[in-house]
Amino acid sequence: MAYLNENYLKLQAGYLFPEVARRVREFCGANPEAAKRLIRCGIGDVTEPLPRAAIEVMKRAVEELGRPETFRGYGPEQGYEFLRSTIAQRDYRDRKVDIADDEIFISDGSKCDCGYILDILGDRNKVAVPDPVYPVYVDTNVMAGHSGPSRKDGSYEGIAYLPCTAENQFVPEPPNEHVDLVYLCFPNNPTGAVASREQLARWVEYARAHEAILLFDAAYEAYISDPEIPHSIFEIPGARECAIEFRSFSKNGGFTGVRCGFTVMPKSLVARTESGRRMALHALWYRRWSTKANGVSYPVQRGAEALYSSAGRKQVRALIDHYMTNAKILRAAAVDAGLEVFGGTNAPYIWSKTLDGLTSWQMFDRMLGDLNVVITPGNGFGAQGEGYFRISAFNSRENAEEVARRLKKLH
Numbered sequence: 001m002a003y004l005n006e007n008y009l010k011l012q013a014g015y016l017f018p019e020v021a022r023r024v025r026e027f028c029g030a031n032p033e034a035a036k037r038l039i040r041c042g043i044g045d046v047t048e049p050l051p052r053a054a055i056e057v058m059k060r061a062v063e064e065l066g067r068p069e070t071f072r073g074y075g076p077e078q079g080y081e082f083l084r085s086t087i088a089q090r091d092y093r094d095r096k097v098d099i100a101d102d103e104i105f106i107s108d109g110s111k112c113d114c115g116y117i118l119d120i121l122g123d124r125n126k127v128a129v130p131d132p133v134y135p136v137y138v139d140t141n142v143m144a145g146h147s148g149p150s151r152k153d154g155s156y157e158g159i160a161y162l163p164c165t166a167e168n169q170f171v172p173e174p175p176n177e178h179v180d181l182v183y184l185c186f187p188n189n190p191t192g193a194v195a196s197r198e199q200l201a202r203w204v205e206y207a208r209a210h211e212a213i214l215l216f217d218a219a220y221e222a223y224i225s226d227p228e229i230p231h232s233i234f235e236i237p238g239a240r241e242c243a244i245e246f247r248s249f250s251k252n253g254g255f256t257g258v259r260c261g262f263t264v265m266p267k268s269l270v271a272r273t274e275s276g277r278r279m280a281l282h283a284l285w286y287r288r289w290s291t292k293a294n295g296v297s298y299p300v301q302r303g304a305e306a307l308y309s310s311a312g313r314k315q316v317r318a319l320i321d322h323y324m325t326n327a328k329i330l331r332a333a334a335v336d337a338g339l340e341v342f343g344g345t346n347a348p349y350i351w352s353k354t355l356d357g358l359t360s361w362q363m364f365d366r367m368l369g370d371l372n373v374v375i376t377p378g379n380g381f382g383a384q385g386e387g388y389f390r391i392s393a394f395n396s397r398e399n400a401e402e403v404a405r406r407l408k409k410l411h
Contacts (some may be wrong), residue, residue: 007145012154016135016380017043020364027368034372039399039406041330041392042374044189044349046254048322048396050303051315054253057306061299072298077289079106079262083301087262090308091247097234103266103282105289106296106304108259110219110246114183115140117215117244117263119292120284121271125180128160130172132190132381132388134217137183153383163384164191170342170351171195174206182207184233185217187224190381190390191351192343194229200236207242213271214243219261222252222320224346232264240266244281251348252316253307260296260304323348326400327393333404334391348393351378355410363389371406 020042028035064070078084084104092099107113114136127146129137138159141147148157155161160179162172170193171186184203186195195203207214216233224231233243248261255261267282289295306312331344340353354363360377367373367389378388393400 005143007143007147010142010147010149010156011139012150016376019380020374020376023364024368024374034369037372038374039372039395039403040374041395041399041403042376042390044251044392044394046251046256046319046323046394048254048319050254050258051307051312051319053306053309053312053315054258054303058299058303061302065298075295075298075301077293077295078102078286079104079295080298080301083305084262086305086308092232092234092264095231095235097232098240099234099264100267103264105263105265105285106301107261107263107293108296109250109255109261110217110248110263111136113246113261113263114215114217115143116288117285118144118146119288120281121181121213122274124274126160126178127158128162128175128179128182129382130164130183130185130188131155131161131383132164132378132385133183134185134189135381137185137215138382154379155383161382161384164188164193165384166340166342169193171199174202178210178212180210180212181215182212183215183217185219187220187347188343189220189347190349190376190378190385192345192347192349193351194224194226194346196228197230197236200230200233204233204236204238204242208238211272212242213269214239216243216245218245219248220251220347221247222316223324223348225324226346229346234264234266240268242269244269249304249307252320253304253312254319255300255304258300258303260300322397323393326395326397329400329404330391330393330407333407337407337410339410344393350391350393352389352391354378354387354389357387360386360389371403371409373403373406
């Protein structure tokens with residue numbers, strides 16, 4: 001009989017969002033009339049149509065595949081040069097950040113890359129994650145055997161948790177202990193917090209002093225409106241020697257269903273073997289993609305490239321403005337309802353304390369039952385998320401305004 005990967009047996013219950021979906025299904029089955037009024041502000045999925053610039057280019061790309069003279073088969077596993085060079089220029093070099101074309105690796109999304117990166121990192125690394133945090137960072141490390149068993153509060157032995165609280169504005173400080181891998185996400189999911197240049201500089205200083213690697217998730221960087229807030233970890237001097245960055249077209253270009261993102265892997269980043277030999281991670285990441293993948297489809301990569309065109313950039317800006325206006329509406333309504341609110345200004349998430357000392361899941365049930373609104377319970381993001389919940393601004397304007405009206409009933 002074949003043996004299974006017993007690390008999966010350590011995982012707590014279901015992944016957060018399937019658990020939310022299960023509870024919503026049960027509620028709708030028991031309350032069919034309320035189900036008709038249900039508005040989902042839980043999962044961070046986009047709702048608005050794709051930018052026309054991307055649609056038209058993807059159509060043309062499909063037509064190219066239908067003609068012998070323009071047909072393409074397997075593409076480069078690391079991504080087509082036309083997209084990699086566009087990303088490197090527009091997202092980095094235009095902002096005075098030195099990133100080469102071949103340091104960009106195209107993938108089907110940053111969520112996937114956050115797990116894939118563990119393929120080239122050893123199991124002796126001490127891993128640190130913010131708390132609360134996007135659950136994928138923790139769960140993929142558990143699956144890979146980088147943790148001990150779970151504790152009663154849902155945390156795992158062997159993983160270092162970095163408390164993110166209202167007192168530190170949900171931006172963790174470098175720990176006093178040594179760690180090898182640190183996950184950072186800014187703008188943050190779930191809290192909506194952003195990190196200043198000074199705060200990120202302290203992390204780069206820590207990483208270089210401890211020869212650690214920062215795994216920097218910048219999936220929401222397009223939502224930053226404050227000109228003082230960095231969009232990339234590589235804006236910080238020295239980050240090329242200690243950081244990997246993940247980005248996505250899901251939240252700026254609406255590609256959650258299309259699937260496309262990328263990783264920035266600097267050639268100057270090194271890690272060590274168990275014998276102490278230093279090796280560049282870039283070559284290993286290249287080998288990983290060459291062996292395990294055949295790349296993202298040609299039409300999708302053409303669509304991603306179109307987001308950088310003049311028309312595409314305007315349409316992306318319109319999408320971001322739409323969701324951030326929703327966030328402004330929802331944030332103001334939550335404040336008026338007497339909630340203590342964070343986020344919602346440089347990120348499409350509102351992070352709020354629960355009312356009346358309710359637990360996160362009790363608040364979920366109250367919002368679902370009383371307002372017929374689905375939110376995400378904060379403790380699903382970690383022990384420090386208990387007593388909080390997240391409201392997503394990814395919705396239609398009509399729904400955002402209706403949720404704002406319903407929030408008045410929380411008084």
